[in-house]
Amino acid sequence: MDHQATLEALQSELGDRASTVDVRRVVYSHDMGTLPDVVKKFIRTLPDMVVQPETVEEVQQIARLARDGGVPLTPRGSASAGYGGAVPAAGGIVVDMYRMRGLVSVDAEAGTATALPATTLQDIDEALRAQGFRMPLMPTSAPSATIGGFVGQGGAGIGSAAAGTLADNLVSVTAVLGDGSLRTFEGDEVALVYGMEGITGIVTAVTFRMLSAGEETVAAFSFADAAAAQAFARAAQRAGAWHVNIQPPNYVALMNRATGAALPENWIVLAVTADVDGLGAAAAAAHGTDLGAGAAAALWAERYYPLRGKKFGPSIIPVDVLVPQDKLVAFNETMVKKYEDSFVYEATVMGDTMLALIGFILADERKDDFTMAFANSLVISEVAKKLGGRAYASGMYLTAESEDIFGLDTLKRVASFKAETDPAGIMNPGKVLPPSLDGKSPAKLIARAIGSARGVAGIGAALGRVLGGRNNEVKPLTDLPNHMEESAFACAECGFCRSKCTVFLPDPWEDNSPRGKWYLIKEYAKGHIPFDVSMVHKLNICTTCKRCEQTCEVSLKMADEYLGAKPYFKQKGFSNAGLAALRGNVLGTGNFWGSDVEALSWHTDDMRFSDTGEIGFWPGCWTQTISKNAAQNAVHLLNAAGIEPVDLGDNGSDICCGFYLFLGGYAEDFEARVVENIKRMNAAGVKQVITPCPACLATFAELYGGIAEAHGLPFDIEFVHSVVVLNELVESGTLDLGAGEPVDVKVTYHDPCHLGRWFNVYEEPRNFIRAVPGVDYEDMRHNRQDSLCCGLVNAFYEIGSVPTSGVARVSEADEVGADYILTACAGCGVQVNNMCVAAQTHARQMDITDLAAKSLGFEVYDSNEAAQAYFAAAVDLLSTSTTIQDQ
Incomplete structure (x- = not known):
C-alpha cells in the first residue's frame, strides 16, 4: 500500500472524520x-x-x-504545549483524539480513576470532585490540556x-503501538510511554491515583527579595x-498590567495547604507580609492564566526549565543581569528538590x-543546566536535551522498544529521541541547528538585544480591519476557547475553534496562505456568543472583531448566500421575514401608547412576527406600572434595526437604516428605548452611536432590555407581581448571549422570575x-x-x-421551542414575561405554532446558506 492508498483507505474507513x-x-x-519560519x-x-x-x-x-503505507502518525490532544510534540515533522497524518473523552471509572477503594485520553484535566477534576x-x-x-497529552508530555503543575x-501518580497507561496492537504499561514499563510524545504508541486510556477532595486554604505572602521567597517556599513545602x-516582581507587574490588579510588585508566594x-x-520568619484572603483568592483564580x-x-519565546x-x-x-525584566517566569515547587x-x-x-532573539531561550536553558x-521537556525542538531529561539508559530502552513494535517508524517520528538514537529522524536538522546555536547562544542573545532596539516598530502586514x-x-494558542465555542462543539475540528x-x-x-473563500468561510462562522471571551488568556474580543470585519469581507468580494437573500427582505419590507403588514400585527386593543415622550418601545421584527407575546406582555406590564411608551413598532412593516444588513457586510444599507431609525426616535422625543430583543439591543447600543456622530445626529438615547426595566419596576414596587395569582410551576432560564455576556444582564431576569407568585426556580447546569x-x-x-x-x-x-x-429573546425562543420538541424534553419553552402576564390576568398569545412554522421557513431559507465569492 502506498501513501495515497493509505489516505484513501482511511477516508473510506472514517468518512467525514x-x-x-x-x-x-x-x-x-x-x-x-512559535518557531522562527x-x-x-x-x-x-x-x-x-x-x-x-x-x-x-x-x-x-x-x-x-x-504501518502498511509507511505514513507517519502524529497524535494530538489539545496541542497545549509548545515543544512540537503534537506537530508533524514529516507530514503524514495527525490523529486528533478529541472524540475519545470521558471519565471511565472511579475506584474509591483503590483510590484510582481511569479516563479516556482526550479528557481535559479540568473536566476530570470536576467529575472527581462531584464524587x-x-x-x-x-x-x-x-482547561484545555488532556490526560493523554499530559502523559505524552510529562511534567508537573499545580499540586x-x-x-x-504526573509520573509519580500514574498506575497504568494503555496505548496502541506502531504495529496496531494494544498494550497496557504498568510499573517501570510506564517509562516507555511517559514523556515520549507518542513515539512508542498512541495513548487510549490512563489510570492514575486520585486524592480525597478535602478542604484546602489558599494564602499569599509578599517578600522583599528572592532569598526570602525561596526560604519561605521551601518551608511551606516541608510543612x-x-x-x-513563586512569582517574581516582573511577573507580578506584567499580570497587574494585563488584568488591572494592584498587587504589590514584590516577590509573591502563593501556597495551598490545610494548615x-x-x-x-x-512567612513571618522570612519577613513576609500576608496579602490577605482577597488577594490570595484572586491569585488562585488566575492560576490557569500565566x-x-x-x-x-x-x-x-517560551522557556521552561527545572532548577534546584x-x-x-x-x-x-x-x-536580571542578562535580560533585566524581559524574561518573565513563575516557579512552581516540584517535590522536595526542584x-x-x-x-x-x-x-x-x-x-x-525574532530568529536571533530565539537564541535567548538557549542561554536560559544553559544557565539552568549549570x-x-x-x-523541562524535549518534544521535537529540544531532542538534544533528552539525555539530561530521561537518562541515556531509558532512551536506549525506548529506542529498542520502538524498533521492535514500530519497525515502520510511523509513530510520531522526530520527537524525543536524539539523532544519535534515531538516525532517520526528520527533525535531525533542527537538532543540529539548535545544537550549533547553543554554541554561540551568548553571542546570539546579545545580538538579539541589540537588534531589538533597531526594529521596535512593526508595520501591519495586512489591511485587515x-x-x-x-x-x-x-x-x-492555549486552546481554552475550544470547549466553550458554540461552533466547535458540534463539529470539533480545530479550524472551527476561535x-x-x-x-x-x-x-x-505572514503570506503563507491565501485570503480565499474557504478561509473567509471559517472566519465567518461565529455565533457571536462570546463564550470564548470568558476564558481567553489574553482577553481577545472574538465577536467584536469578526462582526466588525463583515464589511471588509464584503469589500474583498465575499458574501453569505442566506444574508444576501435577507438583505432583499429587509430593504423590501423592513423585516427579516419579508412579511407584510398584516403578518406583523401584534397590537391588542387594551394597549396604551403615547405619540411622543421620553420612553419608546421597539418590538423587533422577530418579536412582531413570531413571539408576539413578548411584545404584548411587555407593553401590558409597562401599562400596569403606569407607563405608556411611544410605539416605535407602529410603522407598517418597516421595523428592522439593521442587524442582518450589518451581519452581511452591507455597510451602506446598514448606515441608511440606522440614520432612518435614529431620526424616527429623535422625532418622537425618545430618550430611552425599551426592547425585548437582545439582538436589537446589541445593534443599537454597540453600533448606532458612531453612525449618529458621523451624520451629526443628536443621539442622547439609552437602550435597555424590557426585562431589566420590568425588574426595576418590580423592585421599586411600581409593578406589583405579588398581587397576581400563583402559577405553581417549576422553571429555569436560558441566558441569551446578546443579553448576558454582551451586557452582563444575569440577575435581573432571575429576580423578575422569582417575583411571580408560585414560581419554583432552579438554574440549569450551565448558567449566567x-x-x-x-x-x-x-x-x-x-x-x-x-x-x-x-x-x-x-x-x-x-x-x-x-x-x-x-427565554428573553425571540430567536432563542424559536430555537428552544423547536429543540424541546426535537429532544422530547419534558420542559417546554415560554417567554420570560408569560408567567407574570398570566398571573396578573392578561391574555397571553401562544407562540408555539408560529415558532414551529417560522423555524421550518428559516430552515428552508437557509438550507443552502454559506460563504460565497461574488461573481
Missing part, C-alpha cells in the same frame, strides 16, 4: 510554540490528512493502515509540591503544602530579529456567564450544527426537572 481540507490541515500544523523550513509540519477516531479499534485500524475526590496535580493549562510529577507557587496558621509563622501578558509581545530549589536566587540574579520555571520572553515574530537543572492582525499574533481562526489569520498575514448558546445564528453558515447546540441547551432543563425554559 478523515479530512484533507486545506485550511484544516493548516491549523493542525502547530502547537503553542527559517527553522520550520527544516521540517514538514503540514499534515496530509487529519483523522478523528472514536474508539480504540479505530485507533488500531489507523495504525495498521499507516468526593480530586486530581493529585494539574497543569496550568488544565506538585506534594504530588511531584506539607499541596501547592507552592494556613503554620504558613503564617514561616500568559495574560502575552498580548504585550504580542508573540513570546536552593538555586532560585542564583538563577534569578543571572536572569522548581519548575515556566517562562517566556516577550517578542514579536513579525520583526526581523545550576544543576535541565530543560480593527485589531484582527494584532489579535491573531497575540493569541496564546484558536484555529486566529491562526489562519496569522498565517495569512457560562450559559450555553442556543446556536441559532450558526444557521447562516453551518445549519447542520444548529440542532446539536440547541439539544445540548434544552436537555439541561430536564436535569433540574423544569416544566418550562424561560
